[in-house]
Amino acid sequence: MHKFKKISFLIFLGSIIFILTGCNSQSNNPKKSINVTTSLNFYGEVAKDVLGNHGTVNSIINNPNVDPHDFEPKSSDAKNVSKTNIMVYNGLGYDSWAESLTSNNSNIKNINVGALMGKRDGDNPHIWYNTDTMKALAYDLAKQFSKLQPENKKAFEQNAQEYVNKLKPIDNTIKDIKKSKTNKPVAVSEPVFDYSLEKFGYKIADKNFESAIEKDNDPAPKDIRQLQNDIKDHKLAFFVVNKQVNSKIVTNLAELAKQNNVPIVKVTETKPDNDKTYLEWMNNQYRQVLNIQKNHSLK
CATH class of the missing domain: 3.40.50.1980 (Nitrogenase molybdenum iron protein domain)
Structure with a gap:
């Protein structure tokens, strides 16, 4: 399952940015329900557990046979991301396409999991094989969700702790x-x-x-x-x-x-x-x- 192939990505990115720009006015509207998008399904799992019934989570890659390195997002992915509050991606060059999807929308909070763990580009990107990564993500998601829905802060913190406990x-x-x-x-x-x-x-x-x-x-x-x-x-x-x-x-x-x-x-x-x-x-x-x-x- 290898590795960074960006031949047609730059061309496709132009159309995605256009879509994001067109949908940007919609993302400025306040949302009662928190909308989360993750590049990978196992990060989506954490987000769902922490978010509970206070919003929705969409993971772009759910198929185990899809190579995240080579993945090229569809226009429908761009539209969905334009409506999101929080985007979670691996970083470290693993899923650069995910970061690019939000580059034209300052209203979206990006969570770069690699940066969250103190890693830099060039480091081994497979950081989910360190269980501490999932715990750190759970706590950070609770923090970010609490900013969007302060009234549910205790629920988010409790959900994050329950997720961490599940990893025991x-x-x-x-x-x-x-x-x-x-x-x-x-x-x-x-x-x-x-x-x-x-x-x-x-x-x-x-x-x-x-x-x-x-x-x-x-x-x-x-x-x-x-x-x-x-x-x-x-x-x-x-x-x-x-x-x-x-x-x-x-x-x-x-x-x-x-x-x-x-x-x-x-x-x-x-x-x-x-x-x-x-x-x-x-x-x-x-x-x-x-x-x-x-x-x-x-x-």
Whole structure:
């Protein structure tokens, strides 16, 4: 699932800005109901929980098969965004199209999740794999909603806290992983899962390899050989593979890992349809790691 392709985006952006300008007078009208738009559905999930019945939330990308990097918004997306109060997007170059949708409308409050977490362009954009990101977003949404509806401030704050409390099972799983982790590093096909690995306390063995795959480049032969040797010599705790990416190099390495009994953790960059919530999505992936560690300790 790769990566920044903006060939036709600039042309399309002109029409979007025109639409936003035409609808700008409508966005100046006060709204009793809060209207939120998010670029990604898992951010929309947080917004819905915090907002409750005090408004509506629309997520532009709901399909797990859509690549957020390459997504080009429709004119209908622009129209919907023109009516919104708050726009939530990932930032860090991941969904630049979302930020552009609001560039001509000063009445829309933008929440750049990457900036909220103190990250800068060039940093790993997959910040939702740090559960602290979702908590920070929940609290910030409560703050922003309270500005629009001061009379419901306590409700928003309570909703945010309840959402954060719902993530406690993930935090508990992370603690269990940290307790039983091995001292071996892990290899990854690309840096999708890195923030979670950092939470677990694991070091990443193939930084150059993952960076090349992330940028749609072929890894250097020496980096491939090093990863192959690490697999054959059983120097890795496990190999993390983004199963949404079709890469012959990664497929061959995953097969080599199977042949050498190196466990594979399969992750996804976007929330699968079969996972109803962010909590289920994360927990299903984290449980893979925990089960690998438990099986290792029994040997």
